[in-house]
């Protein structure tokens with residue numbers, strides 16, 4: 368166990384990246400960085416982290432911010448529930464913990480959106496508490512070095528890897544151990560074609576000895592990818608256009624989008640204008656279809672979205688009262704999904720309103 372820690376920390380001192388959240392062990396900074404880095408590469412996450420702490424430098428500033436502002440800073444990162452939960456957790460810290468970040472694992476894990484991994488990372492890095500943080504990088508390193516083929520997404524696998532990580536954990540320096548192990552997985556023991564010949568664990572790595580690197584770690588469940596077809600209506604009237612808020616329990620909740628007709632398959636323009644939802648929306652209004660975009664593929668972890676934008680000019684304003692009529696200059700105030708942002712960037716905003 369001590370040997371593992373020694374090899375790991377020597378490697379870490381020589382290879383660790385100089386990342387902005389490592390400058391401090393403030394629990395707020397550790398929390399923000401850990402949440403941003405879930406499902407996000409460090410290169411992309413760093414810019415978001417810096418912008419986030421610039422706007423919300425502490426728990427209180429995050430707690431009092433309007434949700435739209437928090438989602439706007441998050442725009443483009445995806446997994447927006449992370450931002451909504453952080454916002455709620457900041458309010459929880461103000462209300463339940465007197466504005467002071469909780470300093471025990473039990474209280475940290477009670478925060479909205481904080482699971483075992485994030486709680487262990489904050490507890491160990493910010494407070495020096497002995498909890499091993501087991502993320503995807505750690506599963507990969509441990510499964511390979513110790514030749515463990517128990518599926519990492521099974522209850523048994525989660526327990527086995529967590530127990531092993533806690534046995535290996537250096538009790539005196541748990542934060543350093545966790546950061547080093549995650550960094551080792553991110554830089555050295557990477558998912559595909561790791562550079563094993565230059566790895567300090569090569570002598571003891573079971574996967575390397577058995578040539579099983581590509582097979583580990585094992586996952587039992589295949590992620591099912593759902594196909595969805597989004598027809599966005601870019602409805603224009605006298606220099607304005609319309610947005611609606613996504614309020615259902617679905618992707619992009621509380622973000623804003625063009626009015627949407629979702630269909631079970633790709634629709635032609637004729638099928639769309641004869642669709643019941645479409646005819647109901649524009650009943651009694653004179654409309655002109657200005658354009659029908661090619662299909663754009665937008666890939667999320669569990670979903671493939673096939674997206675079209677249909678530009679429509681209407682004669683009477685406010686065809687649906689849940690829509691928000693906005694001027695192109697105001698769109699920057701609204702958090703919007705990346706696929707819509709990309710569309711807006713591809714257009715001149717002035718043209719959009721014509």
Ligand code: SF4
Pocket residue numbers: 508511512555556557561562563566567568569572574575580
């Ligand atoms: S030898 Fe290869 S597979 Fe084993 S820990 Fe090192 S990089 Fe990972």
